[in-house]
Amino acid sequence: MNFLNPQHFPIFAIMLYFLGAFLIVLFGKNRAARNCIAFLATGLALTLMILLVKPIMIDGGIIAYWMGSRVPAGGYAIGIALEVDALGLFFGLLIATAVFVSCLYSFSYMSEDDNEPQYYTLFLMLCGGVMGLVLSGDLFNMFIMVEILTFAAVALTAFRNRVTGALEAAFKYLVVGCIGSTCILAGTIILYQQAHTLNLAQLATIIPLCKGTNVSIAFALLFIGFCTKAFIVPFHPLAADAHGAAPAPVSVLISGVLTKSGIYGIIRLAYFLFQTMNLGTMQFWLVFLGSVSMFVCVTMALAQHDFKRLLAFHSISQIGYVLTAIGLATALGASAGLYHAMNHTLFKGLLFLTAGAVLHETGTTDLGKLGGLSKKMPHTTVLFLIGAASISGIPPFNGFASKWLIYQAAYEKAAETGNIGFAFVTIVALVTSTLTLASFVKVTQSVFFGQLPKECENAKEVSFGMRFAMGILAVLCTVTGLFPNLVQTYLTGPAAKTLFHVTRYINAMLGEGYAESAMGASAPEAATRTIEIVGVWNPVNWLALLMIALLAICIVAIASKYDAVRENKSEKVEAKYSLFYGGEDTVFSQVGGGDLFWGFKHNWRHYFSFMHDLHSGIVNDYSLWAVIALALAMVYALIVL
Amino acid sequence: MILDALKTLIYVLIFPGFLFCFLTGLLLAGIDRKLVARMQKRVGPPILQPFYDFFKLCGKQTIVPAAANKTVFLVAPLLGLAALVVLQLFIPVFQFQIPAFANVADLIVILYLLLIPAVSIILGGASTGSPYAGIGLSREMVTVLACELPLVLVLLSVGRSVGVAIGAKEGITFSLSTIVRYQLESGSLICKASLIPAAIAFLLVIPGETGNHPFDAAEAETEICEGMLAEYSGAPLGVYKLSHAIKMLTMTSLFVMLFFGGIGTGIGNLVALIGLTGGAAAAVTMLLDVLVLFVLCVIVTAVGISFVHAVTARLKIEQIFKYYWTVVSALALLSLVLVWYGL
Numbered sequence: 001m002n003f004l005n006p007q008h009f010p011i012f013a014i015m016l017y018f019l020g021a022f023l024i025v026l027f028g029k030n031r032a033a034r035n036c037i038a039f040l041a042t043g044l045a046l047t048l049m050i051l052l053v054k055p056i057m058i059d060g061g062i063i064a065y066w067m068g069s070r071v072p073a074g075g076y077a078i079g080i081a082l083e084v085d086a087l088g089l090f091f092g093l094l095i096a097t098a099v100f101v102s103c104l105y106s107f108s109y110m111s112e113d114d115n116e117p118q119y120y121t122l123f124l125m126l127c128g129g130v131m132g133l134v135l136s137g138d139l140f141n142m143f144i145m146v147e148i149l150t151f152a153a154v155a156l157t158a159f160r161n162r163v164t165g166a167l168e169a170a171f172k173y174l175v176v177g178c179i180g181s182t183c184i185l186a187g188t189i190i191l192y193q194q195a196h197t198l199n200l201a202q203l204a205t206i207i208p209l210c211k212g213t214n215v216s217i218a219f220a221l222l223f224i225g226f227c228t229k230a231f232i233v234p235f236h237p238l239a240a241d242a243h244g245a246a247p248a249p250v251s252v253l254i255s256g257v258l259t260k261s262g263i264y265g266i267i268r269l270a271y272f273l274f275q276t277m278n279l280g281t282m283q284f285w286l287v288f289l290g291s292v293s294m295f296v297c298v299t300m301a302l303a304q305h306d307f308k309r310l311l312a313f314h315s316i317s318q319i320g321y322v323l324t325a326i327g328l329a330t331a332l333g334a335s336a337g338l339y340h341a342m343n344h345t346l347f348k349g350l351l352f353l354t355a356g357a358v359l360h361e362t363g364t365t366d367l368g369k370l371g372g373l374s375k376k377m378p379h380t381t382v383l384f385l386i387g388a389a390s391i392s393g394i395p396p397f398n399g400f401a402s403k404w405l406i407y408q409a410a411y412e413k414a415a416e417t418g419n420i421g422f423a424f425v426t427i428v429a430l431v432t433s434t435l436t437l438a439s440f441v442k443v444t445q446s447v448f449f450g451q452l453p454k455e456c457e458n459a460k461e462v463s464f465g466m467r468f469a470m471g472i473l474a475v476l477c478t479v480t481g482l483f484p485n486l487v488q489t490y491l492t493g494p495a496a497k498t499l500f501h502v503t504r505y506i507n508a509m510l511g512e513g514y515a516e517s518a519m520g521a522s523a524p525e526a527a528t529r530t531i532e533i534v535g536v537w538n539p540v541n542w543l544a545l546l547m548i549a550l551l552a553i554c555i556v557a558i559a560s561k562y563d564a565v566r567e568n569k570s571e572k573v574e575a576k577y578s579l580f581y582g583g584e585d586t587v588f589s590q591v592g593g594g595d596l597f598w599g600f601k602h603n604w605r606h607y608f609s610f611m612h613d614l615h616s617g618i619v620n621d622y623s624l625w626a627v628i629a630l631a632l633a634m635v636y637a638l639i640v641l
Numbered sequence: 642m643i644l645d646a647l648k649t650l651i652y653v654l655i656f657p658g659f660l661f662c663f664l665t666g667l668l669l670a671g672i673d674r675k676l677v678a679r680m681q682k683r684v685g686p687p688i689l690q691p692f693y694d695f696f697k698l699c700g701k702q703t704i705v706p707a708a709a710n711k712t713v714f715l716v717a718p719l720l721g722l723a724a725l726v727v728l729q730l731f732i733p734v735f736q737f738q739i740p741a742f743a744n745v746a747d748l749i750v751i752l753y754l755l756l757i758p759a760v761s762i763i764l765g766g767a768s769t770g771s772p773y774a775g776i777g778l779s780r781e782m783v784t785v786l787a788c789e790l791p792l793v794l795v796l797l798s799v800g801r802s803v804g805v806a807i808g809a810k811e812g813i814t815f816s817l818s819t820i821v822r823y824q825l826e827s828g829s830l831i832c833k834a835s836l837i838p839a840a841i842a843f844l845l846v847i848p849g850e851t852g853n854h855p856f857d858a859a860e861a862e863t864e865i866c867e868g869m870l871a872e873y874s875g876a877p878l879g880v881y882k883l884s885h886a887i888k889m890l891t892m893t894s895l896f897v898m899l900f901f902g903g904i905g906t907g908i909g910n911l912v913a914l915i916g917l918t919g920g921a922a923a924a925v926t927m928l929l930d931v932l933v934l935f936v937l938c939v940i941v942t943a944v945g946i947s948f949v950h951a952v953t954a955r956l957k958i959e960q961i962f963k964y965y966w967t968v969v970s971a972l973a974l975l976s977l978v979l980v981w982y983g984l
Contacts, residue, residue: 371770372708372770374710374713374768375710378710385764389760393753394753394756394757394760395750395753395754395757400753404749404750404753407749408749408815411797411800411801411813412811412812412813414813415801415804415811415812415813416811416812420978420981423797423801423977423981426797427790427793427794427797430749430752430789430793431789431790431793433753434756434785434786434789435786437756437760437782437785438782438783438785438786441760441763441778441782444763444764444767445763445767445775445778445779449710449713449764449767449768449770450767450770450775451708451770451772452708452770535747535748535749535750535815535816536743536744536745536746536747536750536815536816537745537746537747537750538744538745538746541741541742541745542727542745542746542750545649545653545727545730545742545745546723546724546727548649548650548653548654549653549658549659549723549726549727550719550720550723552653552654552659553659553719553722553723553726554719557719557876557880573707576704577704577705577706577707578706578707578708579706579708579769579770579771579772579872580771580773580866580871580872581772582866589772590770590772590775591772591774591775591776591779596775596779597779597782597783597786598779598959599779599780599783599858599957599958599959599961599962600783600786600962602959602962603959603962603963603966
């Protein structure tokens, strides 16, 4: 057996994580061994994923891997299979990157916690679960992986169980997460009963042909199941609680990796298994859910006064963008959505890590108790600003590049279908971006600028290891923003293309010509959609121009004695250098915290008080929401499918 | 190659870049002050007053507060200015468009590039830790939010309207140069009935975007001591004042190019009649175009900024937000719906 054959890479990647988890249980008592195992497992998995880029993304191959060489016999796929196409690999790459960076960060961040071996075990279980989910070619294995990742995530949420609310958050997540998992299991069972197979490729040949009540119900069940994993509205309160309690590197996994598994599931479901995305009603469903998530969560974030909870709501708001773009079912939309999914992993990871750094140094993430950290933690501040600019869609960072494509995709869709609803989606997306900026201005002012409270005076810059991990993500945020064309050519383009080539996916698994013979005339044709971009945006040229202008202005400024600054040199602050208080004595007066934008909130006070009452924090309510969402999804699926 | 680099340098530094922005921006600000004064029956400062102010501020020492983050405090004004100057490069002057820059940024990008100066002033103010700056930046951000919705609606209406008119395959366009070229051929967009509400909405957005009276809650001198500028002195303060003046130029010229584009001077033909050809004709045409643009900018400033300034009192921040998200947005939305249903 040739281990260097790319055929084996996917299974190795999954195995590495699980193997690492078990080895840490065995040898994890020793710190060096533990770190070494975790580093090797995550690093090698990332390497394997990168090595797969050439055969899959660039050459356009699909890896179909049958465990124990149980290849399909008699037209039925019995064995367990992995199937890695460009879409799966794209998500695999995201996951491996986020996991690797998060692991690097954990080395110094978690070093003061007890039970470190258990942490790494659970950490790697979660990673293995998500990796297995996106590379699997089998619906039941997807369910198994969903179970593994859900329970690992629940345990990790409660990992710092002495923190107030950690157990509560984990319990909520457990309850609603289990409702989601149960939905996935129920959907899987119904599909098996219908099609007598669990192989994704074979299901994709059978399910679209047998429309009916069962199939519709199965779709709704699976859809809601994956929605809980992606925390789409109405499952967003769970994410806020979980992120608020979980350690920062785990937040990176939950937001960057776990939500992606939900998005991946929805794509596989809607585009591949049921092939329903050509239905206007199905597009409406996804776009509607996406837009609602986008807007509701950004307003929820504006009302938060905790750094990590705020980030959690933004995370879902950005997932809303992804879902909206995917739901447009155009080549540009799919590509833009995947691009944004990637960027979401990068900037959200970066932001959660900076939040972790702040927590590490000050012991709190309450926006009302922080302030003025930019002088104590200058590097973290710069990294945070990069992340904040990315998520707020400030050019030239990556968030802008992908959001810009999403605006166009939505507006093009509006023009193409003549449906003004998509124009409103564009407006929501555009305004949400600015609302995101507003809430990050709030964080910037409340945490990094403004006045330094006494409690934070001992804060200092975090260790090099943590800054290094954040630095990787910051560089990736900038690079993927500056070279959108490269990203589209080598990563999101091929991945988006697979969404419209279902036949190829089926045939790669079950043999050439299988889809055509099994499905006859209804075999999905390879859509020859091209990406049409109406706008123009050239970040590199813009940056060059900005640099020229900035340089020229700096030269003029220095020549005109801009640098003749007066600074406070003595120990005591002279009156001239202290802040202006209208002649009164200097007092500590930090403007910041949750209510910074009362001018905005005042106008929306009815909406905010409604939302406040709605988010009771009681798990019974959230379970009820889940059940209602499921019921609505079933009714809708029964009507339209 | 070297010639291209040199050309780019001239574009960025002289025209339509830094020097042009500097002169016309400050001149516009001076005219605005004079107009407001005359409308209020005051004599008003000389038109060149903003120049005097700027140079005087540059001669002053800059005092960095002890609590401030020095780097951010000093770099933020420069970054905002540079971003504004670069933004001005993407706004064509009638026929005069720099081909190399036509495919750098479109309307949606410009919408977000406009945020960079606002963000840089917010960062600069925040870095001082002053409570006045804190309140100022809160108001500034809400003003930006308030203007965002109508601006988005206006740009989408224009994009759709022109996209349909030129028969683009996707039915929309976001390219500013396409919009200006379309107006050269088919007349100004203001002549389209469906876009008139959008034009009015844009006109109303201008003072909000530039932070002029009555939408200047963010730097209300009488209550929060200029907000984010409270701790600024010397050259950085001068740079902020300059940025403010240039933003007036940017917004008014964007308005002119979106709705009053068209043949511009129309003097291209006239120049040919006189017998000028080649480079000389192009230069004269461009000069006249710039002149026409400036005159139009002054008119827009007079109507959109000075007049509004002279007759109103400062609004509270929640009133600003409400005004933009209801009245102005409704106007822009009307345009969008009209355009969408082909009226």
